[in-house]
Amino acid sequence: MKNPSQPWNPLATVGAVAATLFAQAAHAVNDLPGGPANRQLNLHTPATKLAQEQADLHVFMMVICLAIFVVVFGVMFYSIWKHRKSVGHQPATFHESVKVEIAWTVIPFIIVIAMAIPATRTVIAQKDTSNADLTIKVTGYQWRWGYDYLKGEGEGISFISSLDNEHRILSNNGAKGAAPDNYLLKVDNPLVVPVGKKVRIITTSSDVIHAFAVPSFGIKQDAIPGFVRDTHFRAERTGDFYGQCQELCGKEHAYMPIHVKVLSEADYAAWVQQKKAAAPAAEAPKAAQAPAGDVVAQAAAPAK
């Protein structure tokens, strides 16, 4: 027990802090490829050309901002220092300078145009959802995602994607112990798409406003009840990519992750075949009013 009359012991405090840090390090999660990374400061690693363009624009704008910052503050501090009163400088008495006023109007104008041209090009490209190879409707529900393949290879496939229940339970318990790398990003049925194909995502919602976002693809689109919005992506590599609902949609907002699985064309075709083969079997008991025994047999059959 700590004795309040004892003087503060800095060593003990350092020891306690180190022990806490060590305990956290022992539970540390690793970077999740296609998802968040530890101590991530920058944007996600781009997996589409548009996400790459957004990242480049981000760097471009930041460099311009930094250059303006250095030049403006450099001139300001130099002037204050160089013309200080203690070395005998007298204040200038001129008023209005046409040259200066033209310069500080024209230079910012040129900078804004130089930033607007590439930015506009990317924004327009983000909105161009024409000529898609695959169209998928994404419906936001409190609190899961519904995916309906409307057009292209896999047309007719439709399923719901929810957070893995074990992760939800782990969260309820304060995520104590070793949290998996994909903590709160694991779903039962990920959205599966082929690599290198233009995928048009149509968003809508059945209750409140949600937002479908996958940072590695550079997409974020609100899903609004009663409205249809769209976005698109063309994944350049296979792998798993993660996102989350990005519009506050109620108490389980943090628990409706997005997992996109990008497969090679052959793997995608195989997935479509397997989904199509499984779909009639799952719907048969309802449609054909199969006797209870058949339903049990089908339920017991291993899901492929």
Ligand SMILES: [Cu+2]
């Ligand atoms: Cu939501």
